[in-house]
Structure formats: C-alpha cells, structure tokens
Amino acid sequence: MVRAGLARFRRTGRHLLADGDQAHMVARILIIGGYGNFGTYIARTLANDESIRLLIGGRSADKAHAFSASLEAANAAEGHAIDIDGDLTEALGRIAPDIVIHTTGPFQTQDHRVARACIAQGCHYLDLADAREFVATIDRLDAEAKAKDVLVVSGASSVPCLTAAVIDAYLPSFGRLKAVDYGISAAQHTNRGLATTSAVLSYVGKPIEMLRDGAMKTVYGWEDTHAVRYPGLGTRLFGNCDIPDLTLFPQRYPTLRSMRFCAGHELKALHIGTRMLGVLVRLRVIGSLSDHAGSLLKLAFAFDRFGSGRSGFHMFMSGLGHDGNPLERRFWIVARSGHGPYIPCMPAILLARQLARERVRKPGARPCVDLIDLDSYLAALSDLDIEINRDDIEA
Incomplete structure (x- = not known):
C-alpha cells in the first residue's frame, strides 16, 4: 500500500x-x-x-x-x-x-x-x-x-452552480422551458464583508443586458422592484442583478424567451434606500456606489437590530408541458440561524x-x-438549518 x-x-x-x-x-x-x-x-x-x-x-x-x-x-x-x-x-x-x-x-x-x-x-x-x-x-x-x-x-x-442544477432537475418536466424568474434575499445578520458589498453595489443603477421576450434588452441594476412571498419567511423585495447566468443560460437553454435574476435586502427600508441611490447613479448625479461601499456597509450594520439571520432563494420556471399546456414549477430555499452563507x-x-x-x-x-447535481447539492446542506420547499404547480 x-x-x-x-x-x-x-x-x-x-x-x-x-x-x-x-x-x-x-x-x-x-x-x-x-x-x-x-x-x-x-x-x-x-x-x-x-x-x-x-x-x-x-x-x-x-x-x-x-x-x-x-x-x-x-x-x-x-x-x-x-x-x-x-x-x-x-x-x-x-x-x-x-x-x-x-x-x-x-x-x-x-x-x-x-x-x-x-x-x-x-x-x-x-x-x-x-x-x-x-x-x-x-x-x-x-x-x-x-x-x-x-x-x-x-x-x-450559488450562481451558476445551484441555479443551473435547479433548472436541470426540473427541465425534463417541460416540453419547452420559456422563462425563469429567480432571486436571492440576504439576511440582515449575515456576516457581510466589504468585497461582497462592493460587488453588489457595483451594478446598482448601472445598465445590465438581460433576456426579455426573446432578445437581450437593457435593464438597470436594482430597478424592476417587486415583492416575493416566501413560505415561512414573509415578503421580501427584489431588484435586478447582474450575474454570469445572464450570459450562460440563453445558450445553455435555447428555448428560453425571458430571464430575470434579482436580489434584495431583508429589510425593506434598506432595499428602497438602495433603489433610490440607484436612481442617482443612473442620472449620473453620483458615480458607482461601490466607491462608497465602506460607508454604506457601516450604515447597513446600524439596522441589524431590526433584522434576522434568515435568507432565501427562489426560482420560478414556466413554459409548456409535454402535453402543450402551460406549466409552472417553483423551488425555494429558506436558510435560518445565519446558515445562508x-x-x-x-x-x-x-x-x-x-x-x-x-x-x-x-x-x-x-x-x-x-x-x-441538485440532489448532491441539497444533501450537502442537510445538516444545516436550511429548508427546501418544492411547490410544483401545473397552471
């Protein structure tokens, strides 16, 4: 031996x-x-x-x-x-x-x-x-x-490894996958660092190319604000984010007509505040928010007493089933106890x-x-305070 x-x-x-x-x-x-x-x-x-x-x-x-x-x-x-x-x-x-x-x-x-x-x-x-x-x-x-x-x-x-694994697991259910809408909501009590904060802030208010209605179109970071209600977590706000998937997935899944990836803060006040700063960036009143990451990170810490250690991930997939009828699949991850990272x-x-x-x-x-693959990924999370929810819906 x-x-x-x-x-x-x-x-x-x-x-x-x-x-x-x-x-x-x-x-x-x-x-x-x-x-x-x-x-x-x-x-x-x-x-x-x-x-x-x-x-x-x-x-x-x-x-x-x-x-x-x-x-x-x-x-x-x-x-x-x-x-x-x-x-x-x-x-x-x-x-x-x-x-x-x-x-x-x-x-x-x-x-x-x-x-x-x-x-x-x-x-x-x-x-x-x-x-x-x-x-x-x-x-x-x-x-x-x-x-x-x-x-x-x-x-x-998480991107593109988890996101691709989720789509790949559900893809056989679809005759034609047409749209994916997904996002990550961070916990307020997560161990935030300057580098991660700088990365997120770098695209707030900046143009992003995203697949919409079969063509790449320009959207803006942290705009397109919308709410998503999580099982057992409540409602979180989301805005547009730039990630590798937006380049990789239209080629990987050629039937896709639309994609939207978004991220958001746990606290709605922080999310809306970031959205407002994004407007100033888009209007070129100020430059990239990443230049102010240190100050904004300190400001975010001041809100910790209003938040929790709960974060979430969601993916909504829609298209046509093999019978030609509309089909939707939903997948959720909720992390508690600060286990999201x-x-x-x-x-x-x-x-x-x-x-x-x-x-x-x-x-x-x-x-x-x-x-x-998705099963291997989720099995590795099984000892953590993380809940998987699969809400499979045929529309």
Whole structure:
C-alpha cells in the first residue's frame, strides 16, 4: 500500500502521511481569503477531512496563522501570506498547493491572473466568483488547463452552480422551458464583508443586458422592484442583478424567451434606500456606489437590530408541458440561524473534496455547471438549518 501511495505521490504531488501501519494521501488546499467571510465557512467545513491539509492564505500572515491555529483540523492547518496583486508565482511556489480556492472578491474588478498562476503551478483552481464576464470567459483558459492536466472552475457558488442544477432537475418536466424568474434575499445578520458589498453595489443603477421576450434588452441594476412571498419567511423585495447566468443560460437553454435574476435586502427600508441611490447613479448625479461601499456597509450594520439571520432563494420556471399546456414549477430555499452563507460555499467544498480524492478527472477550464447535481447539492446542506420547499404547480 505504501509503495502504491509513493507512486501516486510522484504522479500527483500530494503528500503521503503515515499513521501507524496505514498510509493515506493528503491534498494541500490553499484558501485565498481563508480568514475572510466565505473562506472561514469553507475552512471550517473542510477542516475535519483527513484527506485535506488546509492552507489559510491572505494578505496578513498574522491573521492567517491565527485562524489556522484556531481550526480543529484533522491535519494541522498552515497560515501563509499571499496577495493576489503580488507575485503569485513566488507565493504558489512557496506554498505548494494541490488545489486553490479563490474567495477574495470583488471579482468584478479582477482578471484571470490567479487562475493562470495556478495553471502554471500545476494545481487545480476553484473560485466563488459571481462576476458575469469573469465567469463566462473562464473557458478561454481551457487549452492551457488541459495542457497542464488541471481543472479550473469559476463560479463554484450559488450562481451558476445551484441555479443551473435547479433548472436541470426540473427541465425534463417541460416540453419547452420559456422563462425563469429567480432571486436571492440576504439576511440582515449575515456576516457581510466589504468585497461582497462592493460587488453588489457595483451594478446598482448601472445598465445590465438581460433576456426579455426573446432578445437581450437593457435593464438597470436594482430597478424592476417587486415583492416575493416566501413560505415561512414573509415578503421580501427584489431588484435586478447582474450575474454570469445572464450570459450562460440563453445558450445553455435555447428555448428560453425571458430571464430575470434579482436580489434584495431583508429589510425593506434598506432595499428602497438602495433603489433610490440607484436612481442617482443612473442620472449620473453620483458615480458607482461601490466607491462608497465602506460607508454604506457601516450604515447597513446600524439596522441589524431590526433584522434576522434568515435568507432565501427562489426560482420560478414556466413554459409548456409535454402535453402543450402551460406549466409552472417553483423551488425555494429558506436558510435560518445565519446558515445562508454556506449555500454559496458548498460547490467549492464539494469539488475540493472530490479533487482531494481524485474523483474529478476532467481537466480544462469551465464555469461551474454540470459538475454538481441538485440532489448532491441539497444533501450537502442537510445538516444545516436550511429548508427546501418544492411547490410544483401545473397552471
């Protein structure tokens, strides 16, 4: 067994750990932004996996070391200094990861330099990007990734991974899927960070191309305000958002005539306030709200006493059944106890575990679709305070 393990070590670069008469391979997984909002969720979930050694990376070596020391990890975690704007070749060569999970946003202002550096290093790459162009163009690295026999996945998060998985699960019910209308409502008590806030604010009041009535049309971020009532959660307000799906899905589901993706705050006052600021952006009275993310984030925290730790996701699909009659399907997720942020983290967690065990052997670069099915995704959420509601309605 040890001899076989050594042969595998030479082939993959993974570390061989001996445990008495047993030996097992351990993948070194670097989480860039590992002590940040999403990074901490991922790290704590992966920490007890005996096939993984966590490498907590960030600009602050002290914070990386402190957080890695706090983890009750199956294999002692390490802290490392790494700056995505710095010398990535040096950093990755020093840290020597097998897999990199990139969580440091906002991705709207980044290019693919981290993914390219991972390909050059010969390690797999996953990110939690929600930026439309960033995710939709990751396949430009496909030839490079295949040449180095690594997997490069962008958007290993709610969009487009969960959203595509939901549509794929329901698609067989439709003779023709014509429209999808879906959104995410954040909890007020979620652990909000500056990068996530900047990403959301970057498109408030800005033009967005969205599929409407069979053609791409211009809408504006945070406009088209509408209410959605969630089972057991109440009514939440939503406005237009820009995500990778808006580019990927019209090609992936060619029968679609209309798409709408929206997001919203839990508190209606904050949602309406953001909507009003969006009007000022559209009128060019002020520039991008992302320039004021720090101040607006502090203002949002002042409303925490009026909110909760409950967030939601909904998707409404409509079209024609196989009998030619109108058909609608509805899908809901309600997260309580502040567990909502685990939902966007889950694709990266699942793929990291699979890569650590060499269960994903399809090298190349692609958005995160066709890698995790809906049942697997939901099963991974089963131990959390998360409720799934499928309201299947034939109209």
